[in-house]
Each structure stands twice: as C-alpha cells, then as structure tokens.
Amino acid sequence: MDTKQTRKDIGFPNKKEWREEPAHFTKDNLFIAGHHVMDRWETDYMKRLSHIATQNGGHVLELGFGMGISADLIQKNTDVKTHTIIECHPEVAQKCKNKYGKEIKDGKIILIEEFWENIVDNLEEEFYDGILFDTYPLTEEQVHKNHFWFFKDAYRLLKKGGVLTYYSDEEQNYSEEHLKKLHEAGFNHIGQHICKIYPPENMYWNEKTMIAPEIIK
C-alpha cells in the first residue's frame, strides 16, 4: 500500500477541520477524518518507545495521545514524576480526561489540549528527562516525517542526558535526510533499536521492522 498516495486520496484536513471531525474509536483502532491514526498492532512498538522515554524517570513529555497506549505504559513507570501530554483533538483529549481524571487533578498528568506547534514555546527549557513524540502528519509534506519539524524543540526542551524517542517511520536505518535533521537540531548521540513488528496486511506500515530511536542530548 502506498501510504502517501492513500492519504492524498483521502485528503488532508486543515487544523481547524481536524479538531472538528469526530474521533472514531474502536477497541482496536482510531480513525479521524477518514485517516487511520492509530492501531492496536502498534502496542509492542509503543512498549519499546515508552520504555526508552521513561528510562530516566522524572519529567516526561508526550505528544499525541491517540488511543492512550503509550500513555498507559508511561503511567506504569513509578519513577515518572510528571507526564505532560499534548493532544490537539478535543474528543481524544476527553478520552485522556476520562481515564486519568485523578492523575490530572493531582498534577501528575498535565494535559495540554492544543497543537504542539502552538504551545511549544511556552514549555520549560531543559526540563524534560524523556520525550515520546507520536503525532500524526496533517499535510502531504509531513507524511512519514512529521517528527522532523519537532527535533529543534526537542533539543531545547530536554535536559542534558535526556532522551528523545518517536514513531520513526524507518524500517532498518535512518535515512540521510533524517540524520541530517537530527544533527542540525544538535543531536549527536543517535541510537536505534530495530523492533520486530506484526502489522496486519494492507496497513499504513507494511514492513516487519521499525526503528525505535534512542537519541540522547
């Protein structure tokens, strides 16, 4: 399946439209505006990303709540003091509030209902011990690379020794363009784990592996 073409065919909603479209949840997936945003088969991969993002405990930043699979895993780590979640879609954010009302009230989860691009400048610099980035590309240009736009902010927000991970869209190796973007943002310690994954046929990802990045500031 050519994911880029499929998404082009469905069409890319602008940010206002994205927020206004209903979020269709089942126990196995999440669709918004016809886009297959998240799917249960990613659970093992999310485990790996959450493990990487929480390895230092402390303050963890997560971008994109989706089905809350990675958020649940981050919450399981008792060394995590605060977990800031940025989610732009109101119904998805509501799911987070329904599930984590107590944690939000206690200040353990800080939920920010916005597009990250609109609020990232307000976040505290060099504060986060770990970051897990997993939003969704809302333009054709961003398909398979929406994380590229976040790297400079990630570098600014991480403490020295903090770790960045994200849904990489890379099967076995970082592309040259990908590495260039990471280096330009200031990252030099760029690690990777090749994760075996088992997507069903005709998914938005059809390879049998994906890199879990482990990028240290």
Ligand SMILES: C[S@@+](CC[C@H](N)C(=O)[O-])C[C@H]1O[C@@H](n2cnc3c(N)ncnc32)[C@H](O)[C@@H]1O
């Ligand atoms: C792939 S899902 C996240 C999946 C999540 N990691 C999980 O385990 O369920 C992507 C989420 O990012 C949100 N999103 C897309 N663009 C965003 C942006 N620019 N800022 C914040 N959230 C965004 C979408 O509404 C969607 O809920």
